[in-house]
């Protein structure tokens with residue numbers, strides 16, 4: 001199966017790490033090419049006393065922790081919670097990414113994700129990559145319904161890389177789902193569903209064999 005080039009769509013800088021950080025670490029170990037596109041640096045919602053560009057610094061550190069080449073980190077500067085106003089511009093950026101990268105698999109938020117920016121990336125992502133395999137990653141705090149129909153088992157090393165990456169987001173540590181205990185519990189829950197120690201779960205939107 002051709003699955004060598006993978007594109008992660010992250011509405012905000014840490015969404016990709018939360019949704020599929022352990023899988024990214026695994027893919028990199030397997031020699032796959034990973035591109036990570038984040039659409040906002042959320043400068044308007046950075047908590048005091050952090051500098052407004054802190055998320056740019058943190059996403060670089062976090063993706064490096066996962067092993068992503070820094071020239072494969074693509075950052076856009078859409079305003080947080082305003083993606084819907086720029087739906088067409090975002091779609092055009094995604095279409096351009098598709099043309100330039102031609103990924104074999106795209107990871108994005110769920111089509112049912114409740115966050116308004118995540119909804120925009122999921123819907124425009126499906127439009128732009130409708131001829132590509134697409135898996136939605138889970139962000140349980142934003143998902144009311146999520147079909148657990150695709151799993152990627154991961155090792156302690158991959159899970160630790162995810163945890164280390166998320167620790168790079170010092171400005172986001174107050175979120176209750178940023179705790180190591182929670183991240184490990186979720187990986188154990190998903191692993192238990194398929195008889196492995198740890199896993200991440202995905203919803204299949206489209207799968208090309």
Ligand SMILES: [Zn+2]
Pocket residue numbers: 011012015115118
């Ligand atoms: Zn987000």
